Amino acid sequence: MMQRTLLFSLLFFTFCFGSHARQETVATLRDDSRTMDVSSYFSYWIDESGHASLEDVMQANQKGQFQKHTKKVINLGFLNKPVWLKLQLSNQAQRTKEWLLELNYPLLDSVTLYRQDEAGRWLSETIGDQVPFARREIHFRNPTFPLYLYDNSRVYTIYIRVKTSSSVQLPAKIYTSNAFQEYTIKSDLAFGFFYGCMLVMLFYNLLLFAALRNLNYAYYCVYVIGYTLAQAGLQGHGFQYLWPNSLFWTNVSIPVLISLGLIGAVLFANRFLYTKRYAPRMRIVLWVLFGINVLDIPLSFFLPYQTMIKPVVLSIIVDSVIIIAAGIAVYRAGNKAAQYFIIAWLAFLLGLIATASEAFGLLPRTFIFHYGHLFGAVIEVVFLSLALADRINVIRKQREEAQARALAMAQENERIIREQNIILEQKVRERTAELQQKQEEILTQNEELQQQREEILAQRDFIERQNQELQAINEHLNKSIQYGDRIQRAMLPSKEEILQYVRDFFVIYLPRDVVSGDFYWFNEQEGHLFFAAVDCTGHGVPGAFMSMIGNTLLDEIINEKHLYNPAFILEALNDAVFKALRQDETGNADGMDVALCRIDKIDEETFELTFAGARRPAYVVKDGTLVELKGNRRGIGGTMSQKLEQFENHQLILHANDCIYIGSDGFTDAANPEREKFGTKRLKTLLQLYYKESMERQRQYLIEELENFTKGTPMRDDVLLMGIRL
Template sequence: MRVLYILLFLLSAIINPTYAQNTTPAVNLDELVEELKIDHKIHYFLDNHDTDFNKLKSTPEDYFIKSDKDLNFGFLEKTLWLKIPIEHDVEHNKNWYFEIANPNIDYLKVYLTEEGQKNYISWELGDIFPFNTRVINHRNFVVPFELKKDTQYNVYLKVYSSNGIHLPMKIYSSDAFLEYSLFSEMLYGIYFGIILIMVLYNLMIFFSLKDINYLLYVLPIVSNVIYFSSYSGHNYQYLHQWSPGLQKFVGPIAISLWIVTSSIFTLSFLKVRNYSKYVYGALIGMITLGGLLFLFSFLGNYQTVMELSNKATSINALVLISSGIYIYRKGNKFARYFILAWAFFTLGILTHTLTTEGITPSNIITRNALAFGTIMEIMLLSLALSDKYKFIQEDTERIQDSLIQQQERDRKTLERRVKERTRQLDKVSQETDRYTRKIEDAYGEIQSMNASLEKQNEEIENQKKELSKKNEKITASINYAQRIQKAILPSTQAIQHSFPESFILFKPKDIVSGDFYWHYDTPTHAFIAAIDCTGHGVPGAFMSMIGERLLKQIVIADKTTDPGIILDHLNYYIRVELHKQVEGKGALKDGMDLCMCVYDKKDSLLTFAGAKNPLYYIEKDNFGHIKGDKFSIGSADTDNFEYTTHEVKITSPTDFYIATDGYQDQFGGPINRKIGGKKFRDLLEMIHKLPMQKQSMALEQFLERWMTGEGKTELQIDDILIIGFHLKP
């Protein structure tokens, strides 16, 4: 029933759109709304790229133009501003998704403001940014809205693009957005599946019949699919996420290749040279135009290139259908399906061009006219090829009768030659017998060598089994050590008891880890620490066991609450227990880098001390950064150095982050570099408004994309640990 409701809603929006009245009605989000089209509840205006948003919020409503048509503006040289009022009327919390279903916009910025409030949330989007910077991983531009009930909001959009600007927009509930995404991708899968089947089918026929027309038929199909997948956003999402600039070349290049290949196919399929030199000249002209357009795609302005490409595509479609009609009237009977195919495609391409230019409204029919025309063109051209093959087969049958007589004459000649050849083969057979005996002698020697090799292989296999058993024992020991190490780590429930809004992202490089986290809670204080011991694997795990034991002694037994003093004592114990036990060149250099946070529950005060590692915090969208001291635990002189205690008074909701250096040091990305401290801080600032568990998921997803970008996979180089928690006064 939900799908039927959506279809009826879309049909009514296309046939009888609702226009804006004197006052802009709000988009009312109530319990019954799953998805809502908002094209006709918008005000807009155009400027010269210099309007400041803070001034815009206070601008009177009559400064905007009421939208009285579908939001299809065609090619614009100015910046477009849109204003959309939203009223949230749902009785419970509900996530919403705001979608702009045009993936070919260069730049757009979405602002969400609450009525009567100065603060706002904004998102920067557009195909000029790398795909992985999007908030929602989707081919269209989607941003999440978290709205309070019975509250008036305003959504502002700032848009500029060198492509045609049409802005089909909807607001979805989370369930409706998932349903829409799955249904939409299923339809695209059917479309691309049909194209793939037709391409493979005609390629198989080409390899079977060796008819060049089937190969030439495949080339414009491939060009068309490249353009459509770029137009729909799938190219950018799946093929070149790290190369936003490539998006500006794919479309024009695909159009120019389509013009060239479709004209070449027409020349070959209709045998144009045999019927009309004028039609032949027109098609050669289209091939030349396509070649010039291909070169201009790299040299010209993108907006000019796309406008010329749209017009050239329409002209080419008209030339092709006109050529088919003329050749059919000249007596080429298998041109009938060719004409019908290009009639459908011409209708689709003209509708697509007029929509891109802003002449016709953008709706579900006009946006998909090109896909429908392409499908009909492909199927009808396949029929045209089959029709042509039928005419050729009839001619072939007439020729076969004359060939049978010639074959009889050839058979008699062949029999005579066979007899002569048989006598020659008898002589060759005698020579072959002599060489066969020599080969048998050599085979005996080879058998003897094989017996020797089999004995050697048996010895190698025994050694392999012995090594495998030893490896299994070693691995079992390390796995048991992993269980011991996990047992000393604090439970998630204990940490969330002290810090209800928190997450821990913990990814050991090996089975056991040199990174570990530590937690302790008292009625007055809550302790949380992220520790990076020297090395990783088994050596690091041993250090983590020592560090966990010493922290219990200092905090629990000695009742120390000052983080700087905790680090001083830990530094002292590490130097006493490890470094002074061995003198001279054999002295141990092991230690640890760590962040220690202590939360005073009564005074809402967070104290921090760090050994090399910093504390990050975000309060009211302001990013704070406190550096740790420059000495690792175990390397500081206990007589002359003390670790510094820093204080952060919590007067408003604040997000805190502590981490080891494994995440920032991970290699990957488009040019195989480290993530680095700056990008890590940018990530925290970007995701800090999400719930803590979603922040952890976002960090992990970015890490996976960073390690697997550009078609290659980088190995994890170190243990990874990130802890985030949210505190309120």
């Protein structure tokens, strides 16, 4: 009885304050209104208590607690409390009395619609992704309710209660039956195209994986499965067709499937791009992303949806950007197969950006922009398949070339065998005749052979004695060379001595033979720091003798003659070598290439570099920019060197943590099995890439890069490279 009295009172107040209702916006339906967007006609009220009844809501309406949203579509973000919507409708259509109301957001947990029948009784229907799908009167992926509006003179009031752990987004449209059917057909065709493309790519690459057993295809399939099922969950198709009765899985499937897709994407990127070789640091970053995505899966089963969905969605953007960056890094490092990969992920990222921009109002609400992430995904999987197919084509081409070479070789072998058989038959005939002739000579030759045997035995004993003597001489020479190596290394400055004056330092010193024609030199005189990298003519013992001469002359010029101008020092070194080797008399052309640096400290953070080079440059990396200081095209020593231009100084102001690199041409001239040189351009790229690392790490990275490039090819020359951090 009390409930009836309360309901009567509410109806009375509604009648008495009808003027207030008339002031609110009423959505008017007409015969030409096949479709009407009613999102802006909603007013809403947040149920702070969480358990308000319909009567409580009607009282809140009478008190004016319902409010209009400031934007076209209500979007309240993540809200743990129920939201009540109010919609007023007036049906002025003469032919259409039955309409359909669709909330175009499939992730709402519970949606209850309250409407009055013709007798004024309140009826309700509850659907959502936390209600079994079979309970829906309209079997559609988005929450959809039938509306029966038979009285043209009446304003119908509808209340909708929404409670969800996902984002509260409430775009809504009203359709006629025919318009709704056309809308569902177009929607199903569009999504059918998307799912069809994804399934075709999935089965195609599954077949390739079964045939080739290449893990690239397996990781790619994991990504396609995860992303496709995640989209099915986001668009409502998963709940409609795949798991209509699994309410718990519906709530956790989206973060789990997105994370699964990202795991496949990261594994595919790491293996396809071969980051272990081309981008080792990006490989570490990708493995970190892999660990985060793996951790998101079990967390999704225990943490609330609204807690997990935010970092998971953020991971899509972050993973995509980092994967693109890894592709670009690998492409720049020389792996041209990354071009399709980069295009694919850029298409996916642009699709995400288009959809997000449309959601925030930066782009118009169109079909292309609204489903931009799906179009981007389709383009992405197509280009990723092209990337994998490109690899198959390369393998097939290599196989065909190998088969062609094998066939040509087989034909050539067959020709050679035929010719050899003819020659062999002729020789057999000749040999038969010779054997008959020589058979008579065998007895005589046996006596000669016996005599020769005795001579051979004597010669063998003599050779054994000679071998022993040569072995002793060789051991003596090796010991001498090893001792020369110790002497030469003792001549070189120690790392501890250099670190007294600079922040950090490394040297790569790799003689081709035991001793080297390259050497590095350091000294400090009257506050001036001198660094030199010298490449002498030749290598091995001759080069080592030249290095001893060069080291001695530098000590004499700087330490004894106190000559501190780098250009003048090179001139003096050139004259000294010319005189020491008496090149004007002998015509001897031996000499050396020199990179000479003088560093002067201006204050604690500022330094002045003065550089002069004899056919060797210096590389300076400051603030991430590499500056090359070129030396003169003139070397040290030789008669031709006396006729060229004077050596010149190059000066540069540096700051703390800037790096200077000097060395011989042995690093850049190192060759791989294809006889390609390592090259100056590659060295410059690596110096810019690694300069922020510690000097010891830089040394390790550079040696690894050199070894990976040469692949065991014997050294052509001595290798010397120095790095100094101010």
